Structures are given as structure tokens and as C-alpha cells.
Amino acid sequence: xxxxxxxxxxxxxxxxxxxxxxxxxxxxxxxxxxxxxxxxxxxxxxxxxxxxxxxxxxxxxxxxxxxxxxxxxxxxxxxxxxxxxxxxxxxxxxxxxxxxxxxxxxx
Amino acid sequence: xxxxxxxxxxxxxxxxxxxxxxxxxxxxxxxxxxxxxxxxxxxxxxxxxxxxxxxxxxxxxxxxxxxxxxxxxxxxxxxxxxxxxxxxxxxxxxxxxxxxxxxxxxxxxxxxxxxxxx
Numbered sequence: 001x002x003x004x005x006x007x008x009x010x011x012x013x014x015x016x017x018x019x020x021x022x023x024x025x026x027x028x029x030x031x032x033x034x035x036x037x038x039x040x041x042x043x044x045x046x047x048x049x050x051x052x053x054x055x056x057x058x059x060x061x062x063x064x065x066x067x068x069x070x071x072x073x074x075x076x077x078x079x080x081x082x083x084x085x086x087x088x089x090x091x092x093x094x095x096x097x098x099x100x101x102x103x104x105x106x107x
Numbered sequence: 108x109x110x111x112x113x114x115x116x117x118x119x120x121x122x123x124x125x126x127x128x129x130x131x132x133x134x135x136x137x138x139x140x141x142x143x144x145x146x147x148x149x150x151x152x153x154x155x156x157x158x159x160x161x162x163x164x165x166x167x168x169x170x171x172x173x174x175x176x177x178x179x180x181x182x183x184x185x186x187x188x189x190x191x192x193x194x195x196x197x198x199x200x201x202x203x204x205x206x207x208x209x210x211x212x213x214x215x216x217x218x219x220x221x222x223x224x225x
Contacts, residue, residue, distance in 0.1 A: 001169075034211035043202055043215040044153065050211075087153060091209050095168040096155040 002026050002090050004099035012105045019075040021102045023088035026069075032092035033071045035064055038101075039084045047086075048073065080106050109134035111203050113219035119197075120225050125190040127219055129203030136179060137161045141206050142186045144177060146199040147218075154199075158206070159186055193223045 003026040013019055023033065031051040036044035046055050048064035051071055061076040075082055083106045088099040115127035129142065136142060144156040157167035159177045167175050171190070179186040190197060200220050204212040 032209065036212075043218050044212070045215075046211050046213055049213075089153075089211065091206070091211060094166055095170070098153040098155070100152050 001095055002029060002093060002097055004088050004090055004097055006086075006088060006099040006102050008102060009100070010103045010105070012107050013078050014107045015080055016077050019078050019082075019104060021073040021075075021086055021104075023066075023071045023073070023099050024069055025071075025090055025092075028068045029090045029092035031067050032090055033064075033066065034089045034091065035062075035073045036087045036089060037082075037084045038087065044087060075104075078104075078106070082106070109205060109214045111205065111214055111216035113201060113203050113216045115201075115219055115221070117220055117222060119193055119221060119223050121194055121223055122192055125188070125193050125197060125201075125221055125223070127188045127201055127203075127221070128185055129187070129216055130183075130185045131205075132184070134205075136184050136186065137181045139207070141166075141208055142177075142179065143204045143206055143212065144188045145202045145204055145212070146197075147202070148196075148199040156188065156190075156201075195223050197221070198223045 005024050035048040038044040052064045063074045085101045085103045087101050110132045112130045119125045141158040143158040159165045174191045176189040200218040202218045203216040205214045206212045
């Protein structure tokens, strides 16, 4: 099973700041890494697919990069509505797994 | 646009079987995609339970494989989850979702909270 680790666990950020979240896989997963945003009492929402590919309707301030074992999610100029928990997910091999999440709080 | 909606009991007794159904609208299950169950214990992260293709091929998380069964009813455009011998550790929000095969989950249901308690 591929284990995903995320850092940090928690961030408290001022609006307009830049946020960087990392996701590391226990073995190479190519580009099969996806990012989701989950707000309280909502289902996760796909933000970025295959490491860097944008999703229709997702604001352009959300950017992804990386391949192999190391991936990054960047939120440029954080907005209040971005308060959420962010999860990475690998679809390289079964069982599909998720990172433990990074909670982003707005100061 | 595809929509998924979970339904089922919110309370299940220990040792019994948890059964949930996901109704799919806006897309025909028989047209493709893998139809998936994912769960999230309160305050915790996400766990992939398993998936089914419209042909009936299934894929399960080894951690749950001995207790889980996913089935599909193409005529009703829905698929179901059965998890046997439940314990308090199975208390979670259960989501159904769709993915294209080695792909991200691009559509999710709103979730169904299931509590295991006597």
C-alpha cells in the first residue's frame, strides 16, 4: 500500500498570503496524484488532478506541481473561502490512498 | 451533470451489516466509470473502501475485503455497499463517488453518516 504523508498538519494564514502544502508518497507514483478541498460538513471537491492539471471551475490561485514522490499544492493569495482541509490522493495503484490532510485556518 | 446520492440507515447495531445505496442521476452507470465507496470517520481522514465497474468487476481495500461487498443494479442506475460484522470503528460518513479508472474522484455524493451503536 502506498502511504501518503502531508505537511504541515495545520496552517493559520492571513488572507492574501501564499500557502504551500506538500504531499510525499512512499514510492514513486508518477503523476497519479490529485488534490481535494473539503470544507466542514461537505464532501471533498477535486481541485487539481495528475499533479498539476487544473479543474474547470476551480480558481486559478490553486496550483499543483510535482511528480514521482514529491508534490506541492500552492494557494496563491489566500481568500477567506479557502478555509478547509486539503487532501492528496494517489491513483497509481490499489488500494487507492489519501494523505492525512492539512487544515488551513484563516487568521 | 452527474449527481450521486447516498441513502440508508443512520444507525446500525454492532455485529450487523451496514447497507447503503448510491443513486446516480445524469449519467448512465452502464456507460463506464468505476463506482466507488469512500468513508471518513468523524474528525479523521478519508479511506477508500472499494469500487465496482458496470460489468460487475469489483476491487476492494484489503483492510476491509473480508467484510465488504459492492454490487451494481444497472437497471436502477444505482450501486450498493454492504459491510458485515460492523463495530464502532466503522462509524463514519460514507461517500459514494465516481472515477474513470486509475483517476481522481471527479464526482461525490453528499455523504451518509452511519453510527454503529447498540
